[in-house]
Amino acid sequence: MIRLFNIDRATQTTPRGRADGEDGLGHPEHSPTSPLSIHDLTVAYHRKPVVWDVDLEIPEGKLVGLIGPNGAGKSTLIKACLELAPKASGLIQVYGQPYRKQRSLVGYVPQRESVDWDFPVSALDVVAMGGYHRLGWFRPVNKRCRSEAMQVLERVGLADYAGRQISQLSGGQQQRIFLARALAQNAKLYLMDEPFAAVDAGTERAIVELLHDLKSRGKTCLVVHHDLATVAEYFDWVVLLNMRVVDAGPTRAVFHQENLRKTYGGKLTVLSAAAEAVQHAGEWLVRVAGNAWFFAGASPGA
Ligand SMILES: Nc1ncnc2c1ncn2[C@@H]1O[C@H](COP(=O)(O)OP(=O)(O)OP(=O)(O)O)[C@@H](O)[C@H]1O
C-alpha cells in the first residue's frame, strides 16, 4: 500500500490486556453508534507516554475541534486512531469495530509536515487514491475514479492543478489536495489534522463550507485546530487535550476560560475582561504568550 505520510511503528508495543477486536465483540463500554470511541488510551514513543488515559466518545454528525498546545499529543491521538502511532494500552473503536475493519469509513487529512511532498504523484493521483478503499487496493485507478477525483478537485478549486506534482503546489493548495482526497473517499468519519494551517482567508471559508456540507450529510469530523478565536464559531463540540483530556463536550459547556487555562497552562493568558465577554456576548481576545499569538474573534454566545 502506498503511504504518503509517516507511520510511527518503530516503537510499537503490545497493547496491555485484550487487544481491541481480538474477540470480535469489542469492549463493553464502547458505544456501537459512536463514530469514534476511545477507552483508557495511552500512546508512548520509545516507552515515553505522550498521550495518557484518554476516554472519549465522539458524537455522530458533529464538527468536533481537537484543541491543545504544540506537543499536546493531538496528531498522536489521531494517528493512534488510524493505527499509525504506537498504542501502549487502551481500546479504540470506529462505529463499534476496530479501525482495521472500518478503514473505508474513515477519511484522514494529515498534518502538512507529516507528508512526503517529494513523492512522485500528481494532485489528481493523490485525490484518486482516496477512492482506493472503494475500488480495492490492487485495482488500477479507473476512468470513473479519475473523473470523480476531478469533480472533487473542482469542488476545492484546484481543477487546474490536477496534473501537477504535489511538491509544486503552495502550502494552501497542498492542504486542499488532502481535503479533496478525504472527500473522494466518501467516508463517515473524518480525522483532519490542522486543515486550516497555511491557508488564506478565502480558503479557510471554503474549508468551513466543506465542513458544514459534510455535517449536513451526517458525517462526523474531528478537526485539529489552533485558532482559539474561531473554535466557538466552527465547532459544535470540543476536545481539550494536553497529554490528557482536560475536558470534552459541547462547545458552550466546555470551551471556557478555566478549561483553557488548564489546557494551555502558563502559556495562555486570557485577558480577563475580554474573557468575560466569551460567556456573554461580543468580542474576546486571547493571547498565547508562549507563541506570541494574538487572536480576536466572536464569542461562543455571539
Ligand atoms: N515519532 C515520534 N517519535 C517520538 N516522539 C514523538 C514522535 N511523534 C511525536 N512525538 C512527540 O510526542 C509529543 C506529541 O506530539 P504530537 O505531534 O502528537 O503533538 P501535537 O499536539 O500534534 O503538536 P502540534 O500542535 O505541534 O502539531 C511531542 O512531545 C512530540 O515530540
Ligand SMILES: [Mg+2]
Ligand atoms: Mg500535530
